Amino acid sequence: MPFDLSHLALAPFSLDREQIEWVRHTFEKLDDAARVGQVFNLLSRGDETGEREMFRAFRPGGITxxxxxxxxxxxxxxxxxxxxxxxxxxxxxxxxxxxxxxPFGTQVPNPIALSAIDDVNVTAEVAGIMAREALAVGLNWSFTPLLDINAKTRSSIVPTRGFGSDPERILRHSLAQIAAFQAAGIAATAKHWPGEGHDDRDQHLVTTINPLSVDEWEATHGRLYREAIGAGVLSIMTGHIAFPAFAAAMGASGTDLYRPGTLSSIINIDLLRGRLGFNGLIVSDASEMAGLSSFMDVTAAKAEILRAGCDMILFATNPERHFASVLEAVRSGHVPSKRFFEAVTRVLGLKARLGLHRPREQREIPPRASDRMKDVLLKAPILEKDTQSLFPLSPEKTRRVLVIAPGIVEPLWSSRLPLILPDLLAKEGFEVKLHPMGEAYETKDYDLVIYAFSEEALLTRGRIFLDWASLGKGLRGAMMRPWHDVPTLMISFGYPYYLYDAPRVPTYVNAWATMDEMQEAVVELMMGRAPWNRNSPVDVFAEVPDGRY
Known part of the structure; x- marks a missing residue:
């Protein structure tokens, strides 16, 4: 073995002699092809025919x-x-x-809802619940928390996946999540390095840009990552995000100023390893997202990801071609032997740190903590504005309700799911009509109109906005605004910035998450059975100052 393993004795691995010897022995017994397998993390979608055989053939270091x-x-x-x-x-x-x-566990709040609750003990409790349920089935690594700052209100990817726009609040909750995951035995991952949220585009579709100066970055994203590293986070996911100010400071120019972080040794080796001193595992974001593939061919990029300082490559849609490409790059020296050694041994080091090389006892699958989550979720929805003093609702005041709800957007599956909100209101004694999308509607026969939107920031949503034209029919339908004649409420179960498209709506609620349990919590709050939260983790009026009135 040409290089030593002393770095594995240092934080965050902090391996003892027995663990380091396991890494050494394992590395030495693997041939080059098996070592290449260790730096790949392949996607496992279910029980597809041939998946198990494919994993046997390529021997990946991990699966998602x-x-x-x-x-x-x-x-x-x-x-x-x-x-x-x-x-x-x-x-x-x-x-x-x-x-x-x-899917088999407790349905828990997303990060923005936890930030709205703003109780780090709740964040730690939720992380602990997820960790116990994950460990019981064999999961040992989470690609969370997000350290992204939701600075760009039109972003379609950050708003509900991160902890909001305030770096101090992000820091509190991300550190609580890291500590809870890793205390339970789940490796945490800080992402998306070097920092997302200032670009309103999505890395799945385009290379995004962190536009901050180096000093601005140090005071925000830099501080968040330094604190996470100091807290012992075991891995960091580098994103398809360019950081031109730092690249320029290191002498880059032209296209290289906008090189995705996944392909940039300046971002990963000079900044993350060098300046910030991170010694844990660096994993790429999904290696065939357009934020990378628009910059470089996905096959050629696999070796470049390793050369740029990443230790593990996330996903390969053509394992035979992609593994062979990396193996050739290793054997030819295009991926330097020292860089390859570091990548493989850091992957093995994370496995040793998690105790995966030791016999494991089967854990009991814990019962869902659903009752506890009902109490937690009641604290999350924010009443952002109510200029008509609408609440509490009652069937005596507003019996006839028109619900205009396009449905829950599931971008991964290109589908929409129905909300349970209309049924919940009907159980409370309201007469509820669900408006068919794209049809003309009148509001004179109703006592209350509810617009309910359900789009979380869940990948490939190039833009999220309130599409008035899709709600009604024709030009008149797109321009209808009922609130001068009928009490009107707008609820967002997800993306928080619909006031940009409807600043004059009199009552607006942010409920952060599309899950059924959050819809139930909102109904409880609307009926006056618990107090509304007013401590928003984002400024929904940032681009609509008239929206306050």
């Missing part, structure tokens, strides 16, 4: 699992894959809450 709702079958599936693996697998997921909650 899309779970189903049956915890027992999920655990059995992961036990099979671990039994097949020559080296234990890292098993990862995005534990972000709401519709990114574990």
């Amino acid at each position: 699992r899309y779970f189903n709702s049956d915890a027992v079958s999920e655990r059995a599936r992961l036990e099979e894959l671990q039994a097949d693996a020559e080296v234990p697998l890292l098993v990862s997921a995005d534990l972000e809450g709401s519709r990114m909650s574990l």
Whole structure:
């Protein structure tokens, strides 16, 4: 072995002699092809034909699992894959809450809802619940928390996945989540390095840009990452985000100023390893997102990700081609041997840090903490404005209700799901009519109009906005505003900035998450059974000062 492993004795790995010897022995027994396997994390979608055989053939270092709702079958599936693996697998997921909650587990708040509650003990409790449920089926690595700053209100990707726009609040909750995950035995991941939220575009579709000066970055994103590193976060995910100010300070010019972080040694080695001193594992964001593929061919990019300082490559849609490309780059020296050694041993080091090389006892699948979450979720929705003193609602005051709700957007599956809000209101004694989208509507026969929008920031949403034309019919339908004649309420179960398109709506609620349980919480609050939260984690009036009135 040409290089030493002393860095694995340092934080955040802090491996003892036995763990370091396991890393050494494992590295030495693997051939080049098996070592290449260790730096890949492949997607596992379910029980697809041939998936298990593919993992046996390519021997990846980890998998990212899309779970189903049956915890027992999920655990059995992961036990099979671990039994097949020559080296234990890292098993990862995005534990972000709401519709990114574990399907078989407790449906918990997303980060923006936790930030609205603004109780770090609740954030830690929720992380602990997710960790216990994840560990019980075999998951050991979460791609959270997000340290992104929701500075650009028109962003479609950050608003509900991060902890808001205030760096101090982001810091409190991200550190609480890191501590809770890692105390339970789940490796946490700070993302998206070097910092997202100042560009209103989505890395899945385009390379985004962090436009801050180096000093501005140091005071915001730099501080967040330094604190996370100081707290011992085990991994950092580098994004398809350019940081031109720092690249320029390091002598880059032209296109290289806008090189995605995943492909930039300046961003990962000079800044993250050098200036910030991070010694843990750097994992790329999904390596075939257009934020990378628009800059470089995805096959050629796999080796460049390693050369740029990442230790693990997330996803490969053509494993045979992509593994062969990296193997050739390693054997030719295009990926320097020292860089490759560091990448493989950091992957093995994370496995040793999590104790994956030791016999594991099967954990009991814990019961869902659903009753506790009902109490938690009541604290999350924000009454941003109410100029008509609408609440509490009652069937005696506003019996006839028209609900205009386009449905819950599921961008991963290109589908829409119905809200349960109309049924919940009907159970309270209201006469509820759900308006068919795209049809003409009149409001004179109703006592209350509710607009309910349900779009969380969940990938590939190039733009999120209030599309008035889709709600009614024709030009007149797009221009109708009912609130001068009928009490009107707008609720967002997700994206918080619809006031940009409807600043004069008299009552506006941000409820952050599309999950059924959050809809239930909103109805409880509307009926006056609990007090509204007014401590918003974002400024919904940032671009609409008239929206306050």
